[in-house]
Amino acid sequence: MTAGEFGRGIFAQNPVFRVALGVCPALAVTATMADALVMSGLVMAVLAASNLAVSITRNLIAQRVRIPCQILIITAFASMANMLLLNRSPHFSAALGIYVPLIAVNCLILNRADAFAAKNKPIASLLDAIVVGIGFTVALLACSMIRELFGNFSLMGQKVIPGHQPFLALTTACGAFFSLAFVLGLYNYFMAQKGKEKA
Amino acid sequence: MNDVVKSALAMMGVAVFAGMLIILTHASLSASAPGGAASSASNGVTLAKDSAASHPAEVK
Known part of the structure; x- marks a missing residue:
């Protein structure tokens, strides 16, 4: 994998911004940057492990049962991630709530398992998982930074602008839609500018 | 081997x-948990020692 492909996977082919995969956690757990960081770490770990397992077993599993098998593999790793988080960090487990077990049905992970890992070698699948995971992390951090900065006037729990009333609406569900729309708008604007420069 | 059997396997x-x-x-x-099976025996010993240390008169 070249540096250009690596960068393209993170920005030009970002799973959240370009193909709107994994938007559910991008909306639900981006109230603070710490939650977004933990969620993206878990998604990246499950993505890497499941991509590797699906790639290793790609020649052993019959085509007609490949999707149920992939879902079983992903569910096992998502359950592991849920148990580990519950055991090691109950605070984050409570903060992320149902969205950690729901990693098992994250369409981003299912997509990469079926579209890439089931057709490629283990090392390539692992690299793909890392690149897509970093892209997902960038998207979640961008949304959560806007929500935490303007919704709480803080970053990573540290107060940035003290003594003022923050825009609390940004920490609610509708604020998640607004922040994602803003980040998507910025992304599309920069991608359009880049396209014009190339033309 | 039949394809269905392969899939089931x-x-x-x-x-x-x-x-x-x-x-x-x-x-x-x-x-590995504090109240888990592996460490519960050692926890029990610690608790007994603490109890003896905090109530020396009773132990005597």
Whole structure:
């Protein structure tokens, strides 16, 4: 994998911004940057492990049962991630709530398992998982930074602008839609500018 | 071998792998937890020692 492909996977082919995969956690757990960081770490770990397992077993599993098998593999790793988080960090487990077990049905992970890992070698699948995971992390951090900065006037729990009333609406569900729309708008604007420069 | 049998075997294999993964994770986490099976005996000893140290008169 070249540096250009690596960068393209993170920005030009970002799973959240370009193909709107994994938007559910991008909306639900981006109230603070710490939650977004933990969620993206878990998604990246499950993505890497499941991509590797699906790639290793790609020649052993019959085509007609490949999707149920992939879902079983992903569910096992998502359950592991849920148990580990519950055991090691109950605070984050409570903060992320149902969205950690729901990693098992994250369409981003299912997509990469079926579209890439089931057709490629283990090392390539692992690299793909890392690149897509970093892209997902960038998207979640961008949304959560806007929500935490303007919704709480803080970053990573540290107060940035003290003594003022923050825009609390940004920490609610509708604020998640607004922040994602803003980040998507910025992304599309920069991608359009880049396209014009190339033309 | 029949294709249906192959598919069933593949699914069974993946299900066993997934189950083992979950059971092993659960077992290792239970063993390492403060109230887990592996450390409960040593915790009991510590509690007994603490109790003896804090109530010397009763122990005598």
